[in-house]
Amino acid sequence: MKIIQKPDEMQRQSREIRCSGRRIGLVPTMGYLHEGHLSLVRLARERADVVVVSLFVNPTQFGPSEDFERYPRDPERDEALCRQEKVDVLFCPASSDMYFPEASVTVREDRLSRGLCGASRPTHFCGVCTVVAKLFHLCDPDVAVFGCKDAQQLRMIERMVRDLNFPVRILRGPIVRESDGLAMSSRNVRLSPESRRQAVCLYQALRRAQELVSGGERRVEVVRGEVVRILQQTPGVRIDYVELVDEETLEPVETLTKPVLAALAVFFGDVRLIDNETLVPQAATGGFFRSR
Numbered sequence: 001m002k003i004i005q006k007p008d009e010m011q012r013q014s015r016e017i018r019c020s021g022r023r024i025g026l027v028p029t030m031g032y033l034h035e036g037h038l039s040l041v042r043l044a045r046e047r048a049d050v051v052v053v054s055l056f057v058n059p060t061q062f063g064p065s066e067d068f069e070r071y072p073r074d075p076e077r078d079e080a081l082c083r084q085e086k087v088d089v090l091f092c093p094a095s096s097d098m099y100f101p102e103a104s105v106t107v108r109e110d111r112l113s114r115g116l117c118g119a120s121r122p123t124h125f126c127g128v129c130t131v132v133a134k135l136f137h138l139c140d141p142d143v144a145v146f147g148c149k150d151a152q153q154l155r156m157i158e159r160m161v162r163d164l165n166f167p168v169r170i171l172r173g174p175i176v177r178e179s180d181g182l183a184m185s186s187r188n189v190r191l192s193p194e195s196r197r198q199a200v201c202l203y204q205a206l207r208r209a210q211e212l213v214s215g216g217e218r219r220v221e222v223v224r225g226e227v228v229r230i231l232q233q234t235p236g237v238r239i240d241y242v243e244l245v246d247e248e249t250l251e252p253v254e255t256l257t258k259p260v261l262a263a264l265a266v267f268f269g270d271v272r273l274i275d276n277e278t279l280v281p282q283a284a285t286g287g288f289f290r291s292r
């Protein structure tokens with residue numbers, strides 16, 4: 001496995017790979033890798049000859065009062081996991097090499113990024129779009145893999161690629177969960193043991209939403225109300241948002257006439273967790289989660 005730190009070296013390397021006719025698959029991450037990340041690596045492997053994993057805790061996507069400093073980091077362990085997965089290139093740039101101090105150009109998506117997480121983290125998605133655009137220029141991937149765990153981010157990246165004509169195919173990786181249903185996240189390690197036990201309520205609330213829809217409930221407010229109720233009855237939870245939105249446009253909906261993304265964010269102390277699931281209102285599907 002090649003470890004590259006300098007952006008210009010990464011760019012040279014990806015040009016060489018492309019010139020040799022091999023396909024590059026990129027998996028952008030902030031490190032502290034878990035099975036969710038590794039599932040994306042395996043997806044990239046299926047679709048590309050050379051797998052590049054980027055490992056960069058991107059400061060520009062954290063707000064001033066957010067957890068940039070406290071974000072979990074373990075580069076040695078990440079490196080070992082990447083070796084195990086036979087990753088070809090690990091790109092781990094320093095922040096000072098990624099951003100000029102006087103950088104003044106950013107990429108901003110203006111529609112999909114407004115609601116949900118964008119409402120409570122107003123600068124977050126501009127940071128994400130900008131760093132992903134930079135990673136695409138540096139790693140020059142044929143395909144890039146993003147997890148459905150960050151559903152809004154995924155749709156926004158797809159929109160950026162479409163609107164700015166990036167020559168890259170975006171692949172969606174399904175959410176990987178712990179055995180009790182909690183979506184894997186690097187931030188889970190920051191939960192106290194008690195909060196960790198209680199954090200299963202995110203999944204339980206989404207399952208209940210699914211059950212209601214399977215049972216024929218089509219009123220978004222009723223489904224949303226039940227999700228809120230389940231979260232609120234869990235000690236220690238502070239709800240950031242619970243929304244049911246059109247699964248592609250992320251616009252609010254009132255009735256479940258087509259697939260709806262149920263998305264939520266909650267705080268346990270200062271740890272913010274997100275989760276989502278697509279609810280499909282069709283008798284034929286039994287209302288089960290649709291697999292992607």
Ligand code: AMP
Nearest residue numbers: 029030031036146147149150175176184
């Ligand atoms: P992060 O390191 O949290 O920025 O995540 C890097 C990539 O991994 C993003 O595309 C995430 O959506 C994806 N990811 C994070 N957690 C999971 C998970 N539990 N299942 C699938 N993908 C995930």
